[in-house]
Each structure stands twice: as C-alpha cells, then as structure tokens.
Amino acid sequence: MVQRKEEVFSSAQKLRVEVVSNTHLKANFYRLTIKTPAYFSKAQPGQFIHIKVGDDFSPLLRRPFSISNVTSFGVDIVYRIVGKGTRFLSELREGEYLDVLGPLGRGFSISREAKIHILVGGGVGVAPLIFLARKIKEETEGKVSILVFLGFKRKEEIICQNQFTGVNLSLHIACEDGSYGYRGLVSQAVEDYLINFTSLSGISIYACGPVEMLRAVARLSFNYAISSQVLMEEIIGCGLGACRGCVVRGVAGYLRVCKEGPVFNIRDIAWS
Amino acid sequence: MDKFPDVDLTTSVGRVKLKNPILVAAGTFGYGEEYSRYIDLNILGGIITKTITLNPREGNPPPRLAETPCGLLNSIGLENPGVDAFISQKLPFLKELTTAVIVSIAGEKEEEYLRLAERLSKEEGIRALEVNVSCPNVKLGGVALGKDSGTVFSLARRLKEAIDMPFILKLPPFVDIVEVAQAAREGGAEALSLINTVPAMAIDVERRRPKLGNITGGLSGPCIKPVAVKIVWEVTRKVDIPVIGMGGIMDFEDVLEFTLAGASAVAVGTANFTDPGVSVRIIKDLKNYLGAKNITKFSELVGRISLGE
16 A cells, blocks of 8 residues: 555656636635646545646745546646635636646555544545545445545535535535534534444544644544544645655654655644 | 757866756755656756754754745754765765765754764765855754854864865855855865855734744745845955855846856755756756857856946
C-alpha cells in the first residue's frame, strides 16, 4: 500500500492543464474539473494538487487543493472563494489553462480489516471524501458499510451531498445551527451514532475538515479505541518537501503536510 | 533549441567558477533532490543547500509561513538533519551533479562554524561553503553574529586559516553593511551573499495573534528586491569583493538588475516555490536576451550600471 503511494508521488510533474469545467455549486462554492494525464488515475484520495493561482506574483505561493474525484473527464477539486487566489480560480473558463503540480503528498490508506468505514467531513473538507468513498467501494467490492457524516455551519452551505450514494452507504448531515439534519457539531453526531453500537471493532474513521473538528474526531477515536486518519491543512510553500514551511507538530517531531501528509494517523499527531 | 550558442554565461565568484550566474538560494531548494523530477539540476549555475548545522535542528513551531503582498514571511528556524546526516544522506546525490554545490552552514558560535567548515572541507563534491550569519529566525548565531564587524572579521579570519575551500559570507540587511562587508573581505571571505531575508512580522487581526508561530520571521520575495539591489550596489561599489545577489528574483530582468548593480552571480529563492522550473527558464531567457542584444559575455555586464549623463 505504502509502496504504491510512493509510485504515485514519483510520477508527479509540473503540468499545463486545460480547464474542462468550472461549476458554481452554491453560495461561494465551486467545482473545477481539469484535464489531466492518464497517471492521475493512480492518484489516492487525500492527495492534493498545487495550483498556481494568478499570472503574476500576487498571490506569490501556489494553493493546495485536495482532489475531490478522478473521473474520465479529469480531476475535480471543490473550492470556496476565500481570497484572491480562489477568486482567480472562480473566474477560469472552459478551455483556459492552469499550471498545476501533482498529485502530491500521501493520501488515505483504506483499511483492509475494517467492516465499517466512517467518513467525517466539515465544510469544504467534505470534498476529498467523495473520492475516498468511491475508492472504498471499489477496493472492497461493496462488502463493507460506509457511513458518511458531513458537517456544515448552516443549511445554505451544504455541498456535495448528492455525491455520496450507494447501496451500503448511509449519509448523515449535521448543521451547527440546526437548520438541517442533526443539530450541532458533526463530531458529536458521529459520537451519538457510535453509542448505538454494541461492538466498536472493525471500524475505521477518515476525517477532513477544520482542525477543531479533527481534534474532536481524534479525541473520540482515542476514547473508543478506533483507528483514524485525518487530513491536515497548513499553508504550503514548495509542496515538494524542500522548504519545511508546512509542518504540523507530530509526537516524534515536526511532520511536513506536503510530504508525510496531508493524511496522518491520529496517533502520529501531537494534539495537545 | 539554443538560439545563441555563442553567448558566454560563465562567471566567477572569486575562485568559484560557475557555468552560468543562476544559483538557487539556501532554504528554498532543499538538498536539490526534491526538485530533481521537475528540472535538470545540471543546467543550474549552482545549488546552495538548505543550511546545515552541527547537530540536527527541529526548527520553529508552526505556522512557519505567512504570505504578504508580493512577499513570503517565514520562520522555519533552520530545521535540518545535522552535518552527519547531510554527509551520509544528502551529499551522495549532490556529489553526482555537474553543477556547483555550495553548502550553507550555520552555528550558534564561532567554534561551531569552524568545526562544520573543517568537516565539510574534507568532503568531495563541495565547491564552496556559504556561511550563514544572517538567519533572522534563530536565537543564537544568525543575525546577531552577522551584524557585528568585529565578529565577522574574526570568524572569516579563523575560517580562512582553517580551510582552503572558498567560503562566502551571507550577511543580513540593515546593518552597517559596508563596514561588515569590509570586515568579511579583510578576514578572507571569498565573496558575499546579499541579502538574507528581512526581519518582519504579520498579525492576524481577527485572532489578534502573530501569523507566525515564532512571532517574527524573515521576509522574502519580490517586495524585498529593491532593498537587496541597493545593498548589492552599495557594497560592490565600496568593497572589493565579489557578490552573489539575491532577494525576490522572479525573472531574467531581475537578474540583470542585480548584475548591473554589481552582482557576479545571483540566487533565485522564493520564486522556486511559485514555479519549480523558474531557474531553468531564467537561464534560457537570459541567454536569449543577451544574444538578441549582441552581448557575448554575461560577465561584462557586472556592475555596469550607468550613473552619469
């Protein structure tokens, strides 16, 4: 498994890619599809692409985006306009070109033992879980259950919920303001659900979202002795492991989000 | 591909001969290998490695990066595996390259610089050392060393006595730069690298907290280029020592600015993050520009700024 990821990483190149589509989802959320070379079919959920957002020095750094799906059309990312870089992306039209590095980093490692895979996403962090849910279905040939918990601030910000479908997949939505689904934090929704289980063996959790959400997921995973992986975010410099700008605190020293991550086992992260 | 094969890009920084004037700056290029799948490293004039210290350094707490308008603020804190691991794990790759390998070193006190220099000068495949006395992100050594001309003179003198390998002192901006540069020359430094990042700070207004985990950091990128050009110009005008110019170089025109100001070579830094292939493109663009202008030797442009009528 690990070896396969090295292979994916080593195929990373700097590319000029064509925009296939750039779709407004709702509020300030968009989905961008770019035409990528065939080797992107080996990309792992949780890996990212590092995009040059702009034609000049402002923004100066590239911006990392998690791959939200790989299809026959190319690679999808879902983004939210938060600043100059994402505004630049939102103005791209079909047929225009982007400068992209990737796929980069280490993605989620799908548990072979787990019978129940719990995917927890918060906000725009739900996007890479689309790709992950699909991969779990493919790799396990539908023999496992997938529970997807998506958390948002309010109903108006719910995105991608239609992307999670399948016979053995159940979708749970939480809104912090109670305007839709479970009222409260998505991590609490997961915990409330787990209480109904008589045995917690054979469960694996995968999470992507704000760091407070990841911290809560880590806490409940430790409490219930569930193995979990989290996708961490930091400002990324080079994206190639050279500058050591994107580190997070690990139990055995600093870890690079772009190289050792962005997906980490919760046991490797220093949460306190 | 080569439209102007007769254009001579070679340059010298003291005894250090380079096939072209484009190097990559310390801390922005790792140990070369990280970029090897994106560019042919042997096209570069040289690689200045990420700074090495005697013992491994963990670096500063995150966040370590903050972007500012046309600039990048960092407080990495010289995270590196230490000289032993550098020699056993990083140098074997660098040794195989035909490009000039310059190893950046830093210590907390003079003795550490000397021990590092002695150790590295015995290794094959290293063309020169860059002596970092200007890191703004460490408590000991760093800027504190590089701002004092007496300390710089003493360090340069002792290095000169200890090793034959050429060494280049990398100085901080905003000190009495000419005096320090003169001290470095008198001590025996082969050349100077100008400039390191500019001490700087950014604040998250919502959280009322510094954007960097280390509170302050060093600013790089296009926003510091005019500061660097002025320092290169001032030092090369007043001190007879070759200079490697750096600070916000993004394209070949920036290279020419440093060249005209007096730099014998330049280093591309932050731009490597924007585009890992930028240094190779700059070399090509520079050659085409010189060819189109019928300038056959790059080195003839060094310091050729015109100040008169």
